[in-house]
Amino acid sequence: xxxxxxxxxxxxxxxxxxxxxxxxxxxxxxxxxxxxxxxxxxxxxxxxxxxxxxxxxxxxxxxxxxxxxxxxxxxxxxxxxxxxxxxxxxxxxxxxxxxxxxxxxxxxxxxxxxxxxxxxxxxxxxxxxxxxxxxxxxxxxxxxxxxxxxxxxxxxxxxxxxxxxxxxxxxxxxxxxxxxxxxxxxxxxxxxxxxxxxxxxxxxxxxxxxxxxxxxxxxxxxxxxxxxxxxxxxxxxxxxxxxxxxxxxxxxxxxxxxxxxxxxxxxxxxxxxxxxxxxxxxxxxxxxxxx
Amino acid sequence: xxxxxxxxxxxxxxxxxxxxxxxxxxxxxxxxxxxxxxxxxxxxxxxxxxxxxxxxxxxxxxxxxxxxxxxxxxxxxxxxxxxxxxxxxxxxxxxxxxxxxxxxxxxxxxxxxxxxxxxxxxxxxxxxxxxxxxxxxxxxxxxxxxxxxxxxxxxxxxxxxxxxxxxxxxxxxxxxxxxxxxxxxxxxxxxxxxxxxxxxxxxxxxxxxxxxxxxxxxxxxxxxxxxxxxxxxxxxxxxxxxxxxxxxxxxxxxxxxxxxxxxxxxxxxxxxxxxxxxxxxxxxxxxxxxxxxxxxxxxxxxxxxxxxxxxxxxxxxxxxxxxxxxxxxxxxxxxxxxxxxxxxxxxxxxxxxxxxxxxxxxxxxxxxxxxxxxxxxxxxxxxxxxxxxxxxxxxxxxxxxxxxxxxxxxxx
Numbered sequence: 001x002x003x004x005x006x007x008x009x010x011x012x013x014x015x016x017x018x019x020x021x022x023x024x025x026x027x028x029x030x031x032x033x034x035x036x037x038x039x040x041x042x043x044x045x046x047x048x049x050x051x052x053x054x055x056x057x058x059x060x061x062x063x064x065x066x067x068x069x070x071x072x073x074x075x076x077x078x079x080x081x082x083x084x085x086x087x088x089x090x091x092x093x094x095x096x097x098x099x100x101x102x103x104x105x106x107x108x109x110x111x112x113x114x115x116x117x118x119x120x121x122x123x124x125x126x127x128x129x130x131x132x133x134x135x136x137x138x139x140x141x142x143x144x145x146x147x148x149x150x151x152x153x154x155x156x157x158x159x160x161x162x163x164x165x166x167x168x169x170x171x172x173x174x175x176x177x178x179x180x181x182x183x184x185x186x187x188x189x190x191x192x193x194x195x196x197x198x199x200x201x202x203x204x205x206x207x208x209x210x211x212x213x214x215x216x217x218x219x220x221x222x223x224x225x226x227x228x229x230x231x232x233x234x235x236x237x238x239x240x241x242x243x244x245x246x247x248x249x250x251x252x253x254x255x256x257x258x259x260x261x262x263x264x265x266x267x268x269x270x271x272x273x274x275x276x277x278x279x280x281x282x283x284x285x286x287x288x289x290x291x
Numbered sequence: 292x293x294x295x296x297x298x299x300x301x302x303x304x305x306x307x308x309x310x311x312x313x314x315x316x317x318x319x320x321x322x323x324x325x326x327x328x329x330x331x332x333x334x335x336x337x338x339x340x341x342x343x344x345x346x347x348x349x350x351x352x353x354x355x356x357x358x359x360x361x362x363x364x365x366x367x368x369x370x371x372x373x374x375x376x377x378x379x380x381x382x383x384x385x386x387x388x389x390x391x392x393x394x395x396x397x398x399x400x401x402x403x404x405x406x407x408x409x410x411x412x413x414x415x416x417x418x419x420x421x422x423x424x425x426x427x428x429x430x431x432x433x434x435x436x437x438x439x440x441x442x443x444x445x446x447x448x449x450x451x452x453x454x455x456x457x458x459x460x461x462x463x464x465x466x467x468x469x470x471x472x473x474x475x476x477x478x479x480x481x482x483x484x485x486x487x488x489x490x491x492x493x494x495x496x497x498x499x500x501x502x503x504x505x506x507x508x509x510x511x512x513x514x515x516x517x518x519x520x521x522x523x524x525x526x527x528x529x530x531x532x533x534x535x536x537x538x539x540x541x542x543x544x545x546x547x548x549x550x551x552x553x554x555x556x557x558x559x560x561x562x563x564x565x566x567x568x569x570x571x572x573x574x575x576x577x578x579x580x581x582x583x584x585x586x587x588x589x590x591x592x593x594x595x596x597x598x599x600x601x602x603x604x605x606x607x608x609x610x611x612x613x614x615x616x617x618x619x620x621x622x623x624x625x626x627x628x629x630x631x632x633x634x635x636x637x638x639x640x641x642x643x644x645x646x647x648x649x650x651x652x653x654x655x656x657x658x659x660x661x662x663x664x665x666x667x668x669x670x671x672x673x674x675x676x677x678x679x680x681x682x683x684x685x686x687x688x689x690x691x692x693x694x695x696x697x698x699x700x701x702x703x
Contacts, residue, residue: 110330139545
């Protein structure tokens with residue numbers, strides 16, 4: 001029983017982190033209509049910013065969220081405005097080419113990181129990185145718990161923004177029907193560029209939250225691009241609620257697979273679920289909800 | 292008609308170009324291919340090996356090079372993936388036209404690339420890839436009698452022998468009754484774990500379980516909890532460097548204390564392991580193939596020169612392997628006396644019998660293997676942030692404290 005509970009808790013905590021990575025990708029998917037294959041690499045950039053702030057300025061990884069989010073937001077806005085948007089504008093260019101552009105951006109980011117930071121593995125050591133809370137026989141890893149709480153706060157904030165503010169309504173409108181949104185006086189161009197920044201900013205937050213539990217090197221990105229991709233499909237393309245569910249499902253399924261089947265098949269479990277969803281719920285988990 | 296004119300122009304241009312490039316071959320540098328993971332998750336290992344190759348090359352060239360010509364290494368990046376390794380090898384052979392190749396880091400990549408070298412009859416001196424089948428001709432559809440048709444040579448011991456030094460320590464000092472084996476699920480990890488299982492059975496140690504994981508995981512706790520449940524006296528782990536660091540960190544978080552944590556080389560001897568695992572790396576044992584304090588001529592000098600040039604904590608056995616491979620290459624080329632064809636270099640490799648910073652190198656045949664360098668292995672332990680040689684006893688430079696008081700060490 002202890003093992004079962006421990007597995008469930010670990011899965012949930014990891015799932016929370018996955019969810020926030022997935023939401024970023026799904027937002028971009030919803031509005032821009034492309035899979036952002038540079039997602040993991042942007043996460044990597046955020047992790048390096050967090051690491052530099054911790055290493056040279058002594059800023060706590062969690063506090064640095066307040067810096068990484070705006071830095072990555074501005075950076076991603078730039079990418080979106082000068083690299084992605086020109087391609088989206090031209091209708092003669094196939095959406096596949098925009099996706100290829102994100103692949104290119106990803107590769108350049110990785111090599112830049114390698115040029116600046118070399119391939120050394122980095123990690124942060126804070127007073128709490130190695131600490132755990134023990135509740136009866138279940139251990140909760142402190143950094144993961146903090147990450148989970150911050151992830152919830154950010155998600156709630158995002159939902160409030162999407163549902164209550166003008167900007168949020170404009171984003172949802174653009175995602176649902178770009179032309180109708182245009183007719184209603186929403187500048188779809190502005191919203192498209194902004195959403196890429198917003199999705200990347202969430203990704204950046206995930207990067208800062210991930211660093212204390214994981215480690216960092218220039219090629220860390222692809223692992224998480226794949227995870228985000230699976231979550232986006234699991235949740236149903238473009239659905240934020242679906243992405244949360246998808247993240248949690250993936251985290252729990254992986255952890256249970258690792259405990260009860262074999263850790264060697266951890267990734268396989270996630271991908272099998274991915275296939276099952278594609279076959280039996282082609283619309284993803286969002287079909288189960290009304291949002 | 293147009294196409295034909297076009298073809299004629301292109302072909303004649305190619306012809307002229309090839310004449311042109313043939314003409315100036317005599318005095319230029321001698322190029323030897325090196326296959327390493329320079330990007331991707333294993334880039335850290337690749338970087339250490341490349342640095343060592345370069346260090347050796349500079350030394351060889353300042354000492355007069357090879358018959359007055361400079362030695363040059365052509366690096367190709369295998370990114371840690373077998374398919375990329377194959378095409379990198381093809382490029383070295385058909386585009387760069389190197390007569391001989393060395394390097395080869397991960398087992399899966401090295402084996403895939405070795406098949407290409409074998410097919411093209413270009414000698415491949417493996418310096419790190421350790422799965423046994425790399426030097427077993429039967430895996431290349433040859434027999435052990437076919438030494439003259441087999442183009443793969445290996446300087447490092449195969450993974451099944453990594454733990455031979457450790458066996459001595461376990462049999463004479465620790466005498467554990469049970470072990471749990473964790474390994475990463477590529478060729479290196481799987482074969483390393485299987486080999487240790489055999490040694491454990493030979494020593495009468497009960498194997499409580501054997502579990503695999505895929506490299507790059509965030510959360511190793513399910514695995515560690517499964518191991519903890521079976522209460523083994525020691526853990527044996529085959530991992531690359533950052534998995535190793537996370538495994539030890541999370542074992543500490545779970546407060547999991549078997550009598551011994553033993554790594555199978557690879558990640559556990561890298562300075563990056565200590566840096567990233569921090570306190571949790573202390574008192575972890577590892578099998579190793581080399582240590583700078585071993586009584587091998589040049590070992591200490593190599594270690595110091597490396598630190599002086601590249602800084603940091605200095606190389607572990609991976610660097611020494613690369614440096615040794617470079618010296619073997621230089622030795623082979625010198626003995627080739629101007630005939631740098633693949634066939635002649637292969638003949639020279641067969642006759643190799645020399646001393647390197649990594650130990651003596653001589654390619655012999657035993658068991659199912661041929662062209663394999665036979666070596667001793669050792670046991671090291673992290674003690675207060677330094678990697679100390681603790682076994683065999685007569686070479687050790689530190690005292691092996693046993694049993695280990697984990698509560699005290701992890702609490703500090």
